[in-house]
Every structure is written in structure tokens, then in C-alpha cells.
Amino acid sequence: MAVFELKEALPPPARSAGATGWIRANLLSSPLNIALTLLGAYLILTFLPPLLDWAIFSADFTGETQDACVSGGACWTFITNRLPFFTYGFYPEPERWRVNIGFLLLAAVMIPQFIEKIPGKQWIGLFGLTGLPILVAILLSGGIFGLESVPTDKWGGLMLTLVLAFVGIVGALPIGVVLALGRRSQMPIVRIVCTTFIELWRGVPLISVLFMASVMLPLFLPEGVSFDKLLRALIGITMFQSAYMAEVIRGGLQAIPRGQYEAASALGLGYWRSMGLIILPQALKLVIPGIVNTFISLFKDTTLVLIIGLFDILQTVNSSIVDPSWNNVATEGYVFAAFSFWVFCFSMSRYSQALERKLHTGHKR
Amino acid sequence: MSETVTEDEIRSHHDHLGHEVGRDVVIQIEQMNKWYGDFHVLRDVDLTVHRGERIVICGPSGSGKSTTIRCINRLEEHQQGRILVDGVELNNDVKNIEAIRREVGMVFQHFNLFPHLTVLENCVLAPIWVRKEPRKEAEERAMQLLERVKIPDQAKKYPGQLSGGQQQRVAIARSLCMQPKIMLFDEPTSALDPEMIKEVLDTMVTLAEEGMTMLCVTHEMGFAKTVADRVIFMDRGQIVEENEPHAFFNTPQNERTKLFLSQILAH
Numbered sequence: 001m002a003v004f005e006l007k008e009a010l011p012p013p014a015r016s017a018g019a020t021g022w023i024r025a026n027l028l029s030s031p032l033n034i035a036l037t038l039l040g041a042y043l044i045l046t047f048l049p050p051l052l053d054w055a056i057f058s059a060d061f062t063g064e065t066q067d068a069c070v071s072g073g074a075c076w077t078f079i080t081n082r083l084p085f086f087t088y089g090f091y092p093e094p095e096r097w098r099v100n101i102g103f104l105l106l107a108a109v110m111i112p113q114f115i116e117k118i119p120g121k122q123w124i125g126l127f128g129l130t131g132l133p134i135l136v137a138i139l140l141s142g143g144i145f146g147l148e149s150v151p152t153d154k155w156g157g158l159m160l161t162l163v164l165a166f167v168g169i170v171g172a173l174p175i176g177v178v179l180a181l182g183r184r185s186q187m188p189i190v191r192i193v194c195t196t197f198i199e200l201w202r203g204v205p206l207i208s209v210l211f212m213a214s215v216m217l218p219l220f221l222p223e224g225v226s227f228d229k230l231l232r233a234l235i236g237i238t239m240f241q242s243a244y245m246a247e248v249i250r251g252g253l254q255a256i257p258r259g260q261y262e263a264a265s266a267l268g269l270g271y272w273r274s275m276g277l278i279i280l281p282q283a284l285k286l287v288i289p290g291i292v293n294t295f296i297s298l299f300k301d302t303t304l305v306l307i308i309g310l311f312d313i314l315q316t317v318n319s320s321i322v323d324p325s326w327n328n329v330a331t332e333g334y335v336f337a338a339f340s341f342w343v344f345c346f347s348m349s350r351y352s353q354a355l356e357r358k359l360h361t362g363h364k365r
Numbered sequence: 366m367s368e369t370v371t372e373d374e375i376r377s378h379h380d381h382l383g384h385e386v387g388r389d390v391v392i393q394i395e396q397m398n399k400w401y402g403d404f405h406v407l408r409d410v411d412l413t414v415h416r417g418e419r420i421v422i423c424g425p426s427g428s429g430k431s432t433t434i435r436c437i438n439r440l441e442e443h444q445q446g447r448i449l450v451d452g453v454e455l456n457n458d459v460k461n462i463e464a465i466r467r468e469v470g471m472v473f474q475h476f477n478l479f480p481h482l483t484v485l486e487n488c489v490l491a492p493i494w495v496r497k498e499p500r501k502e503a504e505e506r507a508m509q510l511l512e513r514v515k516i517p518d519q520a521k522k523y524p525g526q527l528s529g530g531q532q533q534r535v536a537i538a539r540s541l542c543m544q545p546k547i548m549l550f551d552e553p554t555s556a557l558d559p560e561m562i563k564e565v566l567d568t569m570v571t572l573a574e575e576g577m578t579m580l581c582v583t584h585e586m587g588f589a590k591t592v593a594d595r596v597i598f599m600d601r602g603q604i605v606e607e608n609e610p611h612a613f614f615n616t617p618q619n620e621r622t623k624l625f626l627s628q629i630l631a632h
């Protein structure tokens with residue numbers, strides 16, 4: 001009879017493949033792969049040099065007017081000159097420090113979320129979702145604490161885009177959660193109300209929501225009562241997105257096995273505690289990709305406020321490129337606008353991926 | 366039914382199995398009836414359980430074993446009859462349901478641990494939120510219980526990182542953290558490999574030795590023979606035979622029981 005000794009645990013083998021190994025395995029593993037690699041290289045070599053040349057090597061960055069743009073590449077002078085307008089819109093110049101503080105506060109809340117191991121980062125995040133919006137709203141609109149009042153029709157540019165997106169995101173998530181729970185409620189009235197709400201808002205285009213908020217709503221309000229156009233847009237966007245959010249979250253709720261509800265009940269947890277401690281944390285984690293998808297589309301949909309006369313960043317660019325003192329700067333303008341959106345949306349996407357990794361526990365099923 | 370762990374094996378490890386059953390009634394089920402739509406799942410079920418009593422429920426698949434014990438903590442609602450748990454009647458009064466669920470622990474076939482929480486967090490969640498215990502106290506007791514189910518070193522891990530047997534023992538510890546008076550087990554070992562069945566059964570036998578009132582739906586014959594005070598046989602939603610284990614296994618009365626037992630023996 002053979003007797004086997006239990007073997008010692010050994011460290012895993014080092015990665016065997018070096019750079020050449022990687023290239024061989026990933027780029028040249030089969031004839032088709034070789035052909036695709038060659039095609040890719042050809043496309044990069046054809047398109048990248050002229051693009052870089054236009055955007056960087058023969059581009060102009062300095063100067064005050066169109067005349068500074070002589071080298072034939074991109075005229076970034078236009079962007080650098082108009083940057084204050086793209087950032088603040090018509091916000092009065094002497095008051096722009098308030099907007100800057102707002103940006104700083106936002107950064108102070110957001111940046112810790114990207115860094116691992118910052119003590120109390122969830123409290124910073126919680127402040128970002130509750131205290132921050134109120135603080136910034138007071139700061140930007142003024143009228144109290146000796147701050148000069150700045151009406152919202154002066155707000156614009158990147159600042160307005162961020163206000164719309166931030167309020168939309170912070171509002172849509174909790175309302176979406178409530179609607180999703182309501183739609184799955186045992187109580188018929190709650191279920192009907194939530195379902196109707198979701199289906200109504202989801203069934204109309206955002207553009208018509210905004211249009212109704214700005215044109216029709218005043219008709220129904222009594223004479224003399226007016227309420228802020230930006231506020232109306234914010235409510236419209238939040239309601240619209242929360243209907244989408246509700247369906248995303250409902251998908252997550254449906255994916256939670258019945259056993260989880262039963263275990264929570266058997267331990268004596270009531271409805272709200274089961275939901276808050278057991279079901280929602282799991283359901284929300286499952287649908288992070290869907291939630292972020294909704295956030296990203298919300299962010300980009302804020303551009304639609306142009307139809308009710310609000311000047312978001314895209315609209316400030318739009319109105320600047322028709323300025324007669326600048327010619328042929330449309331490309332630069334739109335590239336800048338697109339790049340600004342991309343930076344924010346891409347950050348959201350990266351953040352969500354980091355969050356998914358962090359919340360991942362145990363084995364995937 | 367099967368016998369992953371034999372009677373002798375259990376007896377050799379546990380010498381305090383013999384015990385006195387209390388006189389006071391902790392669960393009283395009278396004429397319980399339940400329907401799923403038109404389907405009459407439970408028919409006139411009567412059951413009285415005394416303090417410290419261990420009851421094993423067996424029977425063919427679909428006979429209503431799970432449904433019966435799930436009615437005891439209101440995971441399923443019964444439509445006729447009365448259920449009293451520790452003197453509290455189970456009805457639509459949420460207060461009563463909450464009171465009963467605090468006293469009754471349950472262990473499921475598929476463990477149903479909360480995958481987003483660590484083992485320790487799984488254990489302290491209900492004591493903190495339902496019993497309003499201070500976290501420190503709850504954690505200390507959870508650690509003691511994890512030691513008792515022999516996995517204190519896994520406290521910081523997530524359920525997904527444990528074996529099935531370890532998960533089920535965590536589930537038992539989680540229930541015990543609520544300091545229940547009664548424990549319900551719904552086929553706690555049917556999703557496990559033999560090696561793991563042993564670990565879990567061992568934990569359950571220890572619990573029985575300590576005098577816990579237990580209702581177990583299980584197909585583990587060795588466990589039923591050694592631990593049970595009474596074995597209940599269900600068929601088509603009815604209790605058709607009820608006896609102490611020795612008589613139940615050696616001289617079954619009902620035809621259905623005889624057939625069921627002979628099928629196991631032939632197995």
C-alpha cells in the first residue's frame with residue numbers, strides 16, 4: 001500500500017510570460033489575430049499623427065483674438081479666452097468667487113471617494129448628499145448672510161450643468177428607491193400610485209417634460225405666482241430620472257432570492273429594517289452598472305435645458321461660436337464641450353467600477 | 366432518509382443525550398389548515414410541543430413538512446386553526462408576530478446567510494437591531510457562539526468564502542445569537558456533502574444536549590433515533606403517525622409509514 005504525505009503549501013508560480021510572451025499571446029496568436037493587429041496598427045498610423053498635429057503640435061493656445069490663430073492647427077485660443085463664460089455663464093464677475101468655492105466644496109467631497117483608506121469618507125459622502133446641496137444653493141443664489149442675490153437666469157456654463165446633474169443624481173436615487181419599493185408593495189394603493197407615476201414619467205420624452213415645466217406650468221399657476229425656471233427644470237429632470245432609476249432598482253430587488261427575505265423575517269427584522277439592512281444593500285450593489293448608466297445619461301440629458309432658455313455648458317459654447325469676432329471655431333468649441341462631458345462621465349464610470357470591486361465579497365455565483 | 370451518521374457514532378461522542386422533557390407547553394397547534402389557492406396543503410394538523418422537547422418531522426417530498434414549521438414563525442400564513450407559541454397566539458397582530466419571531470430561531474436548507482455582511486456582522490445584526498443590544502455585548506456573545514460551532518477563526522470572512530458546512534454552522538450561530546427558546550430546522554443538512562453533514566449534525570446534537578426545544582425536518586435517521594423524543598410522520602398534509610423513535614422505526618403502525626421506512630431500508 002502506498003502512503004502519501006500531505007504536501008506543504010507553496011507560493012503560486014511567478015508570471016511566466018514577459019513582454020514578448022504577452023505580445024505573442026495577445027497580438028499574434030493566430031493568423032486572424034495577426035491580420036487584425038496589422039489592420040489596427042495601420043489605422044492608428046494613418047489617423048493618429050494628423051489628429052495629434054491638429055490638436056497639439058500646430059495648435060495655438062495663447063493670444064486674445066482670432067489673429068493669434070495662424071499656425072493652421074486647432075485654435076484653442078478661442079477656448080482659453082471664453083473659458084470664464086463656459087464656466088460661469090452670466091454669473092456676475094465680482095461674485096464668481098462664490099462659484100469657485102462651490103467647485104472646491106464639490107471637489108473636496110468627491111476626491112476622497114476615489115481614494116482608498118480615507119478615514120470617515122462615508123461621512124464626507126453623506127455630507128455631500130445632504131448638507132452640500134443646501135450649502136451650495138445658499139452660496140450661489142445669495143440674498144442672505146450679506147451675499148448679493150444672483151438670480152438663476154444669470155447662472156450658466158459648466159456650473160449650471162453641474163448643478164442640474166448633481167441635483168438630478170442626488171434626488172433621483174432616493175426617490176427611485178422609494179418608487180421601486182412602492183411598486184413591489186403588498187398594498188394595492190401604494191402599488192398603483194407608484195406604477196402610475198413611473199409609467200407616466202417614463203412614457204414622455206424629457207424634452208416635453210421640460211417644455212411643459214417651463215411653458216404650461218405657469219398657465220396653471222395663479223396670477224402673480226411664479227416659481228423659478230431653474231427650479232422647475234430641476235424638478236422635471238429629477239422626476240423623469242427617478243422613474244428610470246426606480247425600474248433599474250426594481251430589477252435589482254427582483255434578483256434577490258426569496259431566502260434573504262425569509263431569513264430577515266425569521267430573525268425578527270421588520271419591513272424597513274429588512275429592506276434597509278439586507279435587501280437594498282444587495283440589490284443596489286447588483287445594479288450599480290445600471291444606476292451609473294442612468295446617471296451618465298442624466299448628465300448628458302441636462303443639455304436639453306437649452307430649449308427652455310437655460311445656458312448650460314453646451315449652450316454657452318453654441319452661442320460663442322456664432323460670435324462674429326471668431327471664425328471657424330465650431331470644431332474647437334464642440335470638441336471642448338464633448339471633452340468636458342466625457343471627463344465627468346468617464347469619472348463616474350471609473351468610480352462605479354472601483355465601487356463594484358470594493359463591494360465584491362466572496363465568490364461570484 | 367439516510368444515515369450519514371449512525372446512532373452509535375452519535376452516542377459515542379455525546380453522553381448527555383438522555384433528558385427530562387418539561388411539562389409546560391411551548392408550541393400548541395390546533396386544527397391547523399392551509400391552502401395554496403385551491404390546493405389543501407395542511408389538513409387538521411395538531412401538534413403540542415413541550416419545553417426541551419426535540420421533535421423530528423419526516424415524510425415524503427411535498428407532504429407539507431416545511432409548510433408546517435414555516436407556519437410556526439409566520440413565514441407562511443395558516444388559514445384555519447390556532448397556533449400558540451409560548452402563550453402568544455399567532456394572528457394578524459404584527460406585535461404578536463414580532464414577539465414570536467424573537468423567540469423562535471430558524472435554520473434553512475440553503476443557509477440564507479447575508480452575503481454582503483461578514484460572518485460576525487451576520488450574527489450581530491438582529492441582536493443589535495431587534496433586541497437593541499449594545500454592539501460590544503452582541504459581538505462578545507456572537508464570538509462565544511461561533512466558538513461553540515467551532516468556527517471563531519472565520520468571523521471576519523464573508524459567507525461566500527466558507528464551505529457549505531461552515532455556512533450552515535454560521536447560520537445556526539446566527540439564530541442562537543437571538544437567544545431563542547425554540548429552534549426550527551428545515552432540512553439543514555440536505556444541501557451538504559457527508560463530511561459536512563457530520564459537522565452540522567454534531568452542532569445540532571450539542572444544542573439538543575443543552576436542552577434546546579427543537580423541531581427538525583430531517584431525513585437523517587441516526588439523528589432521529591438518538592436525539593428525538595418524538596418522530597412525526599407526515600403524508601399529504603396530515604400527521605399520519607407520531608411515536609417515540611424506537612417504536613417508530615421498529616414497529617410502525619400506518620401503511621404509509623411502513624412503505625416509507627421500507628423504501629429507506631432498501632436504499
Ligand SMILES: Nc1ncnc2c1ncn2[C@@H]1O[C@H](COP(=O)(O)OP(=O)(O)OP(=O)(O)O)[C@@H](O)[C@H]1O
Binds near residue numbers: 404406426429430431
Ligand atoms: N408557494 C407555494 N405555492 C403553491 N404551492 C406550494 C407553495 N409552496 C409549497 N407548495 C406545495 O405545497 C406542498 C407542500 O410543500 P412543502 O414544501 O411543505 O413540502 P415538504 O414536505 O417540505 O417537501 P420537501 O421534502 O420536498 O421539502 C407541495 O406539494 C408543494 O408543491
Ligand SMILES: [Mg+2]
Binds near residue numbers: 430
Ligand atoms: Mg421542505
